[in-house]
Amino acid sequence: MTDSRPGDLFKPGDLVNNTYRVEAILGRGGTSDVYRARSEISGRLVALKVLKSEFSTNEDYLLLLTREEAMRDIRHDAIVRYSENHRTADGHVYLLIDYIDGPGMDKKLKQGPMSADDLLVICKRVCEGLQAAHERNIFHRDLSPDNILLRDDDPAQAVIIDFGIAKDTNPGAETIVGNEFAGKYAYAAPEQLAGKTDARTDIYSLGASLLANFRGKSPDIGRNPMEVVQKKAEPLDTTGVPEPLKSILDKMTQSNPDDRFQSAATVLNALAGNPFDTAENEPLLDATVIAPLNAAVKAAAQAEPVTAPPKTTAQKAPPKPAKQDTKKSGMALPAAIGGVVVVAGIAGAFAMGLFSSAPSLPVADPYRLSIAKAKDAPPRAVGFVPGEEVASALREQMQQQNGTFDLTLASGAIAESWGQDMLTVVDAIDEMDAWRVSLSGNVAEIEGSTTSRPVFDAVMAAFDAGAMGALSGEPDLTLEAIILAPEKLDPILNTFADCGPLTLVNRPLAGYGPESPVIVGGVMSSEESRSALANALSAIIGSRPLDIDVDILNSTLCLIESVLPKAPSSPNDVAFYQGDQDNNPNPTGEFLVGENPVIDVEIPADVTDGFLTVSVLDVSGNVFHLLPNINRPDNSVEALREGQTGPVSIRVAYSIQESQQNGGLAFRVDDSTLGKSKILVIHSSAPLFNEMRPTSESATSYSEALLGDDRNMAARIFSLDSRILETLPR
Structure with a gap:
């Protein structure tokens, strides 16, 4: 279950459409949030998948949600049942889904x-x-x-669940993604x-x-x-x-x-147990196939019978008597069709160790065993072991910690002391919080982590003293700090920052405790990038809560973000007004089709010199230069102040009426450029470019100018500030 936040559309206790009482939020996604609710009429639990506010009027996302609703035509117990879409009185769209009570x-x-x-x-x-x-x-x-x-x-x-980006390949179907x-x-x-x-x-x-x-x-x-x-x-x-x-x-x-x-x-x-042919890729239903034996199985079949594996000191039973495992390690071989022996099936059965109870042990090649223990979880052992004595000892180690095992007796190309060496390694590493021992033949991959210095030192000492015996490999042991330093996350943020810097919100000076949430802020280019970042961070932060609270921007904005000069933010601010409504303030920065955005740059009293460059990075892939431009070439702060002292608001995009009077730039939202645009304000010691940029140019052209000779490299960048302007359909 996820904790409720102030920004959530619904809160526990809310009644949606006079029917569904919200009980909790189940999860948050890039475009939608999911809530658990109960029908006040029937008492039935349901899940409400709600489009986030910024997508609730976007036809593309509405179509995605509508197509997900179409999944209700598929009636199968293994597919979550969808009901229908609804819209709340204030315009939010949600999809009604059966609630599945159980873990993912x-x-x-x-x-x-x-x-x-x-x-x-x-x-x-x-x-x-x-x-x-x-x-x-x-x-x-x-x-x-x-x-x-x-x-x-x-x-x-x-x-x-979640067929939100499912692809429908039926004729005429629309696939938004x-x-x-x-x-x-x-x-x-x-x-x-x-x-x-x-x-x-x-x-x-x-x-x-x-x-x-x-x-x-x-x-x-x-x-x-x-x-x-x-x-x-x-x-x-x-x-x-x-x-x-x-x-x-x-x-x-x-x-x-x-x-x-x-x-x-x-x-x-x-x-269902039917063999399949890797070459033809189709099940071998009723056909009788004669196939060559696996090389290892063939060699074993031609060898002299072995009544029992040779006993060595490495495979002697431990002093404590072990319980006899009554679980069968194999399964019955299906009867051959028409009385004909299916050689391929027998070869496969030997290779899988299905006849391990026979006096002659099958050959396993490769000879593999994997034993792992996750943090705060029981251990598990799966793979091959060379004899019942070793198997019993390993089972006992697993059972002592309520662990599980799936072991198959087999012979193979392993050292005589392999069994005892494996048990010694497991015994040595078992005190660590989480560990894994993976053996392939005599080669061992050993990983372990703990927050205890004494445990770490003891395990290191055991391996230094030769705990691995005849096994080869370098143990990879980690002493984890109880407090996670934020600096350990910075390289990951830098690696996945594909649309400007990513930052740790409320970065703790003393580090993250075991339960401290890790919150990432910034902008990214896609939901896929955000998912990849989440996977990378999860591998480092362990069980700590993770919240990647980033804006997903379009490719134009990300292209410019990648080439913008690095500079701190400043008190310079951007303010929006409704030009078609007597220049009333618009603090949200959201404008509907037909409306006239007015933009002011607000500079504080202590900004009295230098030059301001103001541009709009449009969602369509264009850049509009509001300051300077051919109609307003002087962008020095001194000229813009016009002798005024104290804080000053400088208008860079006008109302239609003002534009007709003074010739300044003005915009009206149309339905061809809907989405997020970005207002950039750069304060520099000299003009940012050697020559005047055109009033409008492509994002690619502007990026090349920022990187090339057009840029005035002598200009020192004091600050870089920005704000999002979003255009929406009516």
Whole structure:
């Protein structure tokens, strides 16, 4: 649940349309907020998705919300049920949605790894919902853990939500987001970055989401757009994922969409236990296929029978007797069709360790084991172990902390002391707050973090004393401060600042405590950039609340922001007035179609020299120079004051009536330039440019002038101030 804020449209207790009593705010998004409310007529809980004020009169966003409402035609338990749109008396638009009482997979992800069994159940359930949507040629495009809820915390009742940017490919359908990228970088399919979307895109995103929840952490997407593209071309790391989930995820998340499952139906077929052919990419239904054995399995089949794995001192049972695990590690092999042995199925079963109870252990190649413990969560162990004695010891360690395990007995190319070395490593690192041990053969990746200096020193000492034994690898151990220094977040803000500087609001001098909220302010170029920033910050701030309170600007404004000279703000201010209403003040800076914005620059008493440059960066991609221009070439503060002392208001955009009298610039809002424009006020020691700029020019031309020889580099920039002017439809 999210805390209510003064700026929220609805507050707990509000009655919407005389029907729905608001109980809480569930979450905030870039264009809308979602509230939980209860019908005072029926008592039914509902979710109200409300467009933010700035979008409630925008036809594009209204169409997006209307198309989301059209999802009500899809009736499936795995897809949230939509009702209809409403508009409040004061013009706010909201969508009525069924309330799902249960956590999102994003919340489960923060709590730590989920079991493979639960994820297989979720995969089946969500694919059933996707199949219903895909049959109507509707693709979600933003499938991620936060868009999958578990009703009553039950994996079998997973529900897909938020079809707000779903793409409808039916003839005549309008797609507001178009073919541009939509979704979250962390879970988007590689082709989605280029705007390509179909059923296979959702399949990839679901697979990436399931893998994240198995790991208990979000995917690493890189630090900048170039790294995002590079990482998306690489296969997802499914090391340590048990079968059959591993093979399913590998197939779902192939970087080439042609190599993936081609539909939700084919995923469901594979989940039902039907083998699938990676070459032809279709389920092998009733066909009998003779396929070559996996090389490792073939070698094992040709070797002399082994009655038991050789015992070494490394694999002796610990002094404390271990409980016998009664859970079966395999499953029954389906009967061969028509009495013919399906060799491919047997090879796959051996490779997955399904016959581990037999006297001869199958060969695992690669030989992998993953053990992880998230902060304030029980540990989990998944993968291969070389014998029942080692398995029992590891199970006991997991059970002592209410952890879970999914272990398969297998032989492989590992050191004789592998089992004991692994147990020693786990025992050494177990006192840390969060840790991960991932083994592939004899190579170990070990990560751990703690806020306790004694624990950190003890673990470091254990590894310095040789706790790894025959295993190779460098432990990556971190001593985290209880107080998070703001300076640690600055590099991330600088990396993702794509439209001007990003700042920490109410930056704490003493640092962020364990529960202190991290609030980011500034401007960004897109919702995708904001999402990527959120992912990057979340990896650093841990469980601290995060609020990215930024304005999303258009590409023109961001282009200029990137080349503007760096300078502090000042007491210089911008004031707006209604030229068509006797110059009445307009403190909001919002103007409707047909209205006449009047703009004043207000300078304080102590600003008496230098030069003022005032420009409007228009939403259409143009720049209008209000001061200086051909009609008003002298922009020195001395000339603008005209002998006046004290604070002075300098008019730079006039009412239509004033313009007719003095020839000054005047504007009237029309419906071709709706959106956010920016007023820039630059105070410099000399004229900003060597020559007079045209009254109107393109943003590109102005950017080149700021960077090139046109700029008067001798001019010292004292300050740079700005204010947003927004034009809206009637």
